[in-house]
Amino acid sequence: MKKLLLLFVFLGLIQQVNAQFTLGGGAQKVTITGRISAVIIDSATKQPVDYATISLVKVKDNKSVNGGVSDAKGKVVLQNVAPEQYKLLIGFMGYKSKTILVKTTPEKPDLNLGNILLTGTESNLKEVAIVGKTPMIETKIDKLVYNAEQDVTTAGGNAGDVMRKVPMVTVDIDGNPSLRGSSAVRVLINGKPSGTMSNSVADALKMIPAEEIKSVEVITSPSAKYDAEGAGGIINIITKKKTAEGINGNASLSVGTRQNNGNFSLNAKKGRLGISSSFGGQYAIPQDTRVVLENEVFSQQSRIFQDGFSKAKRHAYNGSIGLDYDINAYNSLSTNIKYNDFSNGAKGSSNVTSSIMDTILRTYVRSSDSKSSLNNIDWSADYRKTTKKEGEEFTVSGQASFGRNTTQFNTRLINPDGSALAPDVNGDNTGKNNEYTLQTDYVYPFSKTMSLETGVKGILRDIKSKYQSSEQDFDYKQNVVAAYGVLTFKLAKLLDVKGGLRAEYTDISGVSGSSLNFNNNYTNLFPSIIVSRTLKGNSTLKLSYNTRMQRPSLSYLNPFLNRSDPENQQQGNPNLNPEISDIVELGYSTFIKGSVINASIFYRTTTDVIESLYFPDQKLTTYANVGKNKSYGANVFATYNPLPKWTLMGNFSLNTYDLRNSQTNQSTGVFVNYSVFARSAISFKGGWNTEIFGVYNASRRTFQGTSGPMAFYGGAFKKEIMKKKATIGINVLNVFSRDLHIHNENTGADFRQNMNIYYPLRSFGVNFSYKFGKVTFSAPKKKKGISNDDLKQDEGAGGLGGGAGPKQ
Known part of the structure; x- marks a missing residue:
């Protein structure tokens, strides 16, 4: 318990070191923020363009500060935008990229840009039925992401059924996952544990419907910021969550x-x-x-x-x-x-x-x-x-x-x-x-x-x-x-x-x-x-x-x-004593004409x-x-x-x-x-x-x-x-x-x-x-x-x- 007391003393010291992190008020100036909204439209068909990617970039330093994706009606809303001059970048597969200069002020923090027309590329003028979607698999520096929401076969199942299709993951007959041959795997939900997992991971996975899963992250080389537990790696289930007005x-x-x-x-x-x-x-x-x-x-x-x-x-x-x-x-x-x-x-x-x-x-x-x-x-x-x-x-x-x-x-x-x-x-x-x-x-x-x-x-x-x-x-x-x-x-x-x-x-x-x-x-x-x-x-x-x-x-x-x-x-x-593992891994990934290896x-x-x-x-x-x-x-x-x-x-x-x-x-x-x-x-x-x-x-x-x-x-x-x-x-x-x-x-x-x-x-x-x-x-x-x-x-x-x- 002495160690725990030292922990909380350390927490207090960190809060003192970060005294400038006040909860608003005091001498700190609170910045007024607003929102920028728009509707992305196909210039030829006048139909909304869903899944278009929108990025908001500061003009003065060219830094990206916000972004979003258009919905089924072509609409996008960027929240918490500080008064500034920006470039709004719009892009989508099969369309020419578009840049619009925008400016918000403290007096007028909200800005409605109305309809923004996208023009198809030459290869897309005759055929506008191409639909852009998130890829099924994404590879990143420290993890592999399986985008389960793009998988139509998981409907009606649970998280255990989804796990069976995630690369590098295997699931036994009871529903317990293992990663690259090791059952010493930690399963998180939205980056956090559930007390249910402490009793039975298989039963906990059965409680999560497949329709609620957005993606599954497979982390084979966790950094030191993660708990040291999970000798075989970490599986993080991300559930669907809307950030919508x-x-x-x-x-x-x-x-x-x-x-x-x-x-x-x-x-x-x-x-x-x-x-x-x-x-x-x-x-x-x-x-x-x-x-x-x-x-x-x-x-x-x-x-x-x-x-x-x-x-x-x-x-x-x-x-x-x-x-x-x-x-x-x-x-x-x-x-x-x-x-x-x-x-x-x-x-x-x-x-x-x-x-x-x-x-x-x-x-x-x-x-x-x-x-x-x-x-x-x-x-x-x-x-x-x-x-x-x-x-x-x-x-x-x-x-x-x-x-x-x-x-x-x-x-x-x-x-x-x-x-x-x-x-x-x-x-x-x-x-x-x-x-x-x-x-x-x-x-x-x-x-x-x-x-x-x-x-x-x-x-x-x-x-x-x-x-x-x-x-x-x-x-x-x-x-x-x-x-x-x-x-x-x-x-x-x-x-x-x-x-x-x-x-x-x-x-x-x-x-x-x-x-x-x-x-x-x-x-x-x-x-x-x-x-x-x-x-x-x-x-x-x-x-x-x-x-x-x-x-x-x-x-x-x-x-x-x-x-x-x-x-x-x-x-x-x-x-029982804990398991201790040492892991060395060499990985290579490449993209060839839209294909991933x-x-x-x-x-x-x-x-x-x-x-x-x-x-x-x-x-x-x-x-x-x-x-x-x-x-x-x-x-x-x-x-x-x-x-x-x-x-x-x-x-x-x-x-x-x-x-x-x-x-x-x-x-x-x-x-x-x-x-x-x-x-x-x-x-x-x-x-x-x-x-x-x-x-x-x-x-x-x-x-x-x-x-x-x-x-x-x-x-x-x-x-x-x-x-x-x-x-x-x-x-x-x-x-x-x-x-x-x-x-x-x-x-x-x-x-x-x-x-x-x-x-x-x-x-x-x-x-x-x-x-x-x-x-x-x-x-x-x-x-x-x-x-x-x-x-x-x-x-x-x-x-x-x-x-x-x-x-x-």
Whole structure:
């Protein structure tokens, strides 16, 4: 706690150092701001031009200060424009660029330019049906961006379905993502964590409807400003948010054979005040999942065989409301509160046969009924201060997260004559996860080519887990204090360099039942550097290095013994150490006649790798630090347009798995994991869009065994109706087979565990979406807030046993 007190003293010192950052008033002069509005029109057809790009540039120094994109009616509004003389630059594919001189004054801060006519280029005079859209994939210096809103096949799905199509990301049968072969991935929503992720990332992703996702950012080389957690990298989900004057919103409904959801959002903006809200719900139609499980112990010549079905039901709802207020040109406040509620349950039965030396000892039926729920409230508040010096920024952010989860199960063992083989097995677990975060960040640009980012942060976590048996109660506290510095500069006018160092102190204490008390604290330094060079032809070469950490989350630590399947029990391990990874990556990207090619190779070493282990003598699966993994890998992504409205896209990822346990000197040898993704999309006149895609994830190696391959494929049609205010479409997934068959196997010196899962994946769906009100985009200010990207997420059951099988 002394470290935490020092953190808050440091925060106070920073506020004193930045005393000039007053909240308006005093001696500071408050600049009056206004807005510039216009409507972009095609000069030949007199029709509005949507998605035209507008930039506002100061005349005196030629600096860009604002910008936006025209909406479906050709309208654009630029907010928070200070009195000045500007150049308004308008550009769009197939049209000649246009520049207009404009001037606003304190007496007349608002300026309506009316209709602005764009003239088509020579190649476009005869054909004006070209529509410019954001590319599906964008590559940047430190991340790859997948623009999910351009993908018509995700309608009716959830964030887990979207993740399956993101380059370099693979998703297991339960919905848990991994990045370039590592499950040590931190998933953020709008740059911030959700308390839901601390319990189960797969369940949290199922709560986010695909229609609400704008893009997914894949950050493989995070700088020191990010939390050191996420050894494999960071996945940041950006949801759709309108920055528009007036009232607007969106309503969508998806009905299908596998899952159904409805979502509604409403946004309002008047001057400096903006309010956004959303509400959604989903329901999965119960379907049978078949699980065939076989456990063998060689020394005892014993075998237990289970063959059964489970029918899972799932429903969830979520809501959020946010407020943004620009106090003046330099000060802004924002706050948001979000609520998630998720319920999952399954009923099933399995026929169980127990034998020794091929002699059947007994047969019985195991009947199970399980229920789980998860709800979470996240509240955040941010203050942002800028100055007249472009790029200078000071932010203070706070977040509080309150989570609660419950798990209940009842298991009955029934003889062939209907009598009870043993007393019923019951379990009851209630967990509370409270998390509080405070951080401050400061950015200072020394020049156009050099800037400094620095900040401090404190995280307090308090986890309590109570059981039906009080002897298993679990109380866990984790406090983290961090500070970082990142310097960005040009070297020899040729190289762009972004280097930094992060220091983190972790203090852990806890008690489990009456027999286990633990205390642990450690300090780590995490360096990072990215060096990039822009080559001829818009090509970029990048070399990066960073050190990352992965702390285990609640699902890994919780010692609750899940006995829903007495032959395959599951339990967490509170004595886990964090994973530490060092990663070196070399990347290359280029643009050739509108096509994009992005390739990278990397080398990663990870110590204290956390994985699940099966112990046959205890009939138990738990987690352990299994050893050190050395991994080489490569990724290639490319897009190509055979025709202007036909896009082909492909991605290939490969990485090796070579883990050695230093205590036993046991090694897995070198195993190659890989995944392939392919997509074809065509746009037609009249607002028609069609797409097909396929994903193949090869077998994945673990310390004890392998997780089998998975293949997903699907397609969609989409049609714009009601003057582009609405869309209607259909989508299909794995149409030629009801079930996705997954084969998992764990082996040891004296045992073999074999599982076959037949997961119902085939689906057909119809979706409808409607936009209403004004959709007038303005350039949003970049928000900075809490980003607790620091906990290893649950990898899910995925072959670990459990009669209920995987989650739907």
